[in-house]
Amino acid sequence: MKKVFIDYASTTPVDKEVLEEMLPYFDKNYGNASSIHYYGRNAFDANEVAREQVGSLLNASPDEIIFTSGGTESDNLGIKGVAFNNKKKRGTKGYHIITSEVEHPAVLETCKHLEKLGFNLKYLPVDKYGLINPSDLEDAISENTFLVTIMFGNNEIGTIEPIKEIGKLTKKHDILFHTDAVQAIGKIPIDVNKLNIDLLSISSHKIYGPKGVGALYVREGVKLQTIAHGGGQEKGLRSSTHNTPGIVGLGKACELGKKRMSKDVSHLTKLREMLIKEIQKIEQCYLNGHPEKRLANNAHFCFVAIEGESLNLMLDDRGIAASTGSACSSQKLQASHVLLAIGLDPEEAHGSIRLTLGRMSTKDDVEYVVNVLPEVVQKLRKMSPLWNR
Ligand SMILES: Cc1ncc(COP(=O)(O)O)c(C=O)c1O
Structure with a gap:
């Protein structure tokens, strides 16, 4: 049949070119990127090449890319990271995050969790096509709003949100803008600078890379608090030994995604x-x-x-x-x-x-x-x- x-x-599926690039990092170049010897340096260098490849797809600097275990973790780190940093400065009472009713559960459930911790959440409605209305967003912004998180492209119905308008508004009101671009990446050219995006989540397995790896773009200067404490990898934001084969795969998938x-x-x-x-x-x-x-x-x-x-x-x-x-x-x-x-x-x-x-x-x-x-x-x-x- x-x-x-x-x-x-x-x-x-993992693209053949991606798989080929990954294979040596399982059994030959298997070092821990934090080790100082040859094997470690080799893994470190491979991670840095991938960081450039991911950054290049977004017009971001490689220093602004944090490797994670996928889209879900990137969303959690981006949203909670900013929220917990805000909490340290100002507490939670009345502090405001704006999202939409059509987000992926990785964003929605994170927002609901923050609500339980005392943050104030606004879930913007959408029209019959699934689009948020930028003027609803502007009306919802208050002096206590510190983060807007609206997805780039919807994982169910495919609707592309008005990201450019959202970025203009968040910039005008000096609010951070996170977007879940897991479904949009590789299908829409994304320039985080032109679109005024401060944080952006991607996942490798949606763009012909391996499962269990992703990245969070964090604009230089944006402060996050970590959600996983440990060895301090990824500038202390994402402790855990680097998944170098996965990271190499994500990097190659991004390079191919841009080229194709x-x-x-x-x-x-x-x-x-x-x-x-x-x-x-x-x-x-x-x-x-x-x-x-x-x-x-x-x-x-x-x-x-x-x-x-x-x-x-x-x-x-x-x-x-x-x-x-x-x-x-x-x-x-x-x-x-x-x-x-x-x-x-x-x-x-x-x-x-x-x-x-x-x-x-x-x-x-x-x-x-x-x-x-x-x-x-x-x-x-x-x-x-x-x-x-
Ligand atoms: C829009 C969106 N965000 C986040 C995720 C979660 O990504 P991951 O499976 O890498 O955790 C998905 C997966 O379906 C998704 O479609």
């Missing part, structure tokens, strides 16, 4: 448009997210009277690996907070699937999906009391 992976927002971005984006956009055009021919099917301001690889649909999980299982039976939304929350039975925030009712939200393309996706894959999907939808609707009603 043909197999089609169309869930690249959940993870990506325009080719990747045009390939993804072409396939995504084909998907959207064909799938929208299915009766009572709606595209979620913004029609234009969306990630090049994302197509997200709601099918009336269908259960997304059943649809996914039936697609899996036909060799198609898709998703109902974020892999992180697919084990929960609640409707997606992102879909509820854009105004879907829980029934509609449960009837949604996410199809996300990648560098290795082909026209053949898309043709297979658009052939199988209408058949499966029809089968499920035949069994659905909601449809028959």
